[in-house]
Amino acid sequence: MTNTSGTINMILAALGGEGGGVLTNWVIDVADREGWLCQSTSLAGVAQRTGATIYYLELFPRDRLQGGAMPVMSLFPAQGDIDIAIASEIAEAGRMVQRGFVTPERTTLIASDHRVYGITEKEHLADGIVDATVLQSVAGQYARNYIHYDMLALANEHGTVISSVLLGALAGAGVLPFAKDSYRAVISATGKAVASNLAAFEAGYERASSDGVEQFQPPPAPEADTAGFRLPAATTAEGQTLLQRLQGFPESCHEILYLGLQKLVDYQDYAYAHQYLDELESLLAPGAGSDEQTLVRECGRYLALWMCYEDIPRVAQLKTRPDRVEKIRSEVRAEPGQLFAVTEFFRPRVEEMCALLPVRLGRWVQASPACRRFLGWFTGGKRLRTNTVTVFLLLRGLAGLRRWRRWTLGYSHEHALIQSWLQAVRSTAGSDQALALELVECGRLVKGYGDTRARTTAQMQAILAHAATGSASAAGIAALREAALADDEGRAFAQAMAA
């Protein structure tokens, strides 16, 4: 695969902390062992501060040297002049393709399938994650060979960083004329984490060489949501009654509604779950077509979430779950049996406290400056050690308050809103399916705590008010919803409402 310059050209993109520099040095050392000259250079991104670092290497066999003359190698990767492109992450592979460094005639692309999300994906108000399958399919089209799998998972499996798996993939791809032993020797020579790096190298090598060249196959289109879901058998008598009612719904709704019922029973009680089905049944027209089914299913999704709004008892309930300690253990990667303390960061506001009071009392307290001042003493930031007995008992006590939830101000407030939302959906469902579905989809907006909750709720109310005027269209509602998710200061939403 040599070209007129006689070199093998390789570009490598790695994010900060992924060991791109280490990998580059390994390749230089492997080349040296094999009697090849290697020139490397980089556009250094220092530590985590500057996105991806690009390394560029050119290799030339010493046995082709003539006399004392040294080859002249380029310091720039150039479009159409790359033999091997390595990306530690799939979006970075996409960037390489975008920049023209991957060409079908020449370039072997080695890229891990995992994602490291960019800030624009992370800061999105809902779901800003890009479509990695698009990246993969484009990458597969433009690469001569495309070697890809989740290399980070493999690295984690062996308790090391991705650079050793990438080296394995490079060796296993067979694109460099170097013996596997040279790679192994270079890793051993570093003297650092040799065993884990060698194991990860081997695993990377195996994946790359055994699967041969993987041409990207787009994953099969996802089946309808219902595929594969079988309604589990009831474990209690009350559960049996609920599931029997659920049978009355189209099959395509079963999974979501079942999950909804589960959540509601856990959140409150069986009656609350029946209440949920009552609302959904009123939406269900006999002999519903697939559009109507979607409407019920999606309404079931957001209604369940909304009915299980996160008040103080709910948060306390979730924080005292029996399985929580083990969840935390795996999340923070504690060793089995290792002791740890857990400190929760709470900051309830007066509003959340009032939401727990009976409706009239709650309203009165909220309106009384003196009471607000009094409650204000308890609103500072709280750090609670949930692994201590006192705090655990306190939270358990708070969780127990859910018995009285139906009589609280918070409940009446949320359910009034829920009713106006459902009313809007019902009143449009008959005449304009698409509009009704868009209104249902607005249920996605209602989330968060404190100011976020207040903002999203207000936006929901504004959308419903707009729908009530009768001049709303499906596209208009969708646009409003998008605007609500565009920024968290409500600027885009205010503009969209004004338009």
Next chain:
Amino acid sequence: MAERSFAQEVLKLRAGDGDVFRGEGILAITKALLQSGVSYVGGYQGSPISHLMDVLNDAREILAELGVHFEANGSEATAAAMLSASVNYPLRGAVTWKSTVGTNVASDALSNLASSGVTGGAMVIVGEDYGEGSSIMQERTYAFAMKAQMWLLDPRPNLPSIVDMVEKGFGLSEASNTPIFYMMRIRGCHVTGEFVARDNVAPGFSNRNPVQPRREPEKIILPPHVYAQEREKISQRLPAALAYIKEHKLNEVFPGRHQQIGIIVQGGVYNTVIRALQRQGLADPFGNTEIPLYVMNVAYPLVPDELVEFCRDREQVLVLEEGQPEYVEQGIHTVLRRANVDTRVRGKDIMPQAGEYTGQVTLEGITRFLEQAAPAVPLALSSVDVEALRNPLSEDDQQALLVNVPPRPSGLCTGCPERPLFSAIKQVQKELGPFHISSDIGCHSFATLAPFNLGNTIMGYGLSLASSSGIRHSLPHKSISIMGDGGFWHNGLTSGVSSAVFNKHDGVLVIVDNGYSAATGGQDIPSMVEPNQIIATTLDAASASRTDAQSIEAACRGAGVKWLRTVSTYSIDAMMDTLREALTTSAPGLKVIVAEGECMLNRQRRIKPLMKQAINSGKRTVRARFMVDSDTCTGDHACIRISGCPSLTIKPNPDPLRRDPVSYVDNSCVGCGVCGSNAHAAILCPSFSRVDLIYNPGRVDRIAARVRGAVIGWLQARTARRQQETAL
């Protein structure tokens, strides 16, 4: 203590005659300086020559063995002034900085140095940060070299040439009594290769062999000498330089068989030109070319005799000069017209005016030139082929990538102490804003990007306070300037603080004090941050690593600041209160807030080995980290929007009913506590928890855990039973 340690690599600097030296460009330059017998070295860090400062710093022992004096200068101006040692005495000296920003800072001293002239070789190694991957405004050093008359070396980017040109550069400087710019491009600084070393040379004068103090009044820049110096530049120094360059063959001619044309190129771009010719089938792997080349390793001054000789018998030449304006091209025109040579000179007429000459740009330009100037020369790729390479993607695929390749703007590191500061400012802005903020150079510049989006102008290193002086009377709020500790010592104390106090500036200055020149790679600066216990880890270095710190507070007070507060950046509430007070107080004069928090990269480097050691030796150790409870997270990501921490990311929502990904703290968390403080300060949500992992638990830990486990476990077992009884 810099980010990258060269402790191992610098041992190579001891290599002697005949040893093969392998390494990076930066290290090769250091070795070349030692081989040239330098007496003193200095500089100021900044990409791409930060590592040169780090190498020199790590090589102190070797420098001391030779009697070479090293200073980590306070600024580029300091470094330039250091070169005055070479004015009266035959001392060789070299300083380094990032150009053109550093050259601008140094310009006063440089101009005077260039006027006085030097006796010993004086060299400024500039990291020319021009082109893709650059971090500053795009200008070149070339103009400065011309107007101050300093020679500019731009060697071919291979280690033997780089080393050779350092040694010859000192010769040129001494032969022409002129200081030299030695230019290194970003990629050249980092290029790896090998060269055959020579013995290091101890300087003729040092603390072991002091000079005899000597006055040369004609070298002082006062009338009437300045005028004489200006004439001497032209009458003596320039001719001497041209003679030396010719005699020692600093520039190179590579002959080729197509003699009717030629390419004139600066040394630094030579490899890219050869690659383009290789791809066109016009050069072999070793650079033997069919197109004649004139390679200017000395970019300034031009050598008229050499140019005339190279061009005289050619129909057309192509001048490849990166950047604008095209000084070299203009100079060649002048040379040729004066000599009445009518060779056609091509350059910026077919090459882009602005920007780096990358592989693709150079290939396109050379192809265009050859097709027009020598149509008979067969090419492997036509200009149509070459242009197609620029973008091989179909329109649909381009669009798909445009939408799906997320940008990765620079951001603050995991646990960075500046993050909570900007979270605090962002929250205060909600109450009192919107703000106009004068920003500065440093990691804190990244606050101007997502997710903070704070800051309006950046005028230079340490110049934020100065740059708010014109706008302050027109703002609806007190002016706000943010400056780093690096910028403060570099320039900000004088041009900012003392000037502001003198002018009764009523604004707020936030000095981000992280203890290092962090953005350039964590070099030490005069002040430092005392280790503190705010961050949730039991282990911390009990005492500071240095005992010679200079205090920012004392410096400000000395400059007349009356209102001064020092706040830990990690205390977001306290920081918000302080900001609010500073912005609303009726106290007159400058309000200075020293926002203190040690650079987390440096801190981790310090603490990680200590922690490992403590754990391995069986000592009870607590390591804190944060997590997001995915059961209570609703996927709004407000926490990310006020933080942007790399370890705070997202993952698919475990609740199949929810569609939006939940926030997630990955394993790189260092437990700085900002998530928790933000959850409190911004009243976010109850999803953040701190987990204190206990290594080598003591008896108290174990007993407490057993008791708690028994009680809580019993209660939870009841809950689990009830859950089962009330399931579906």
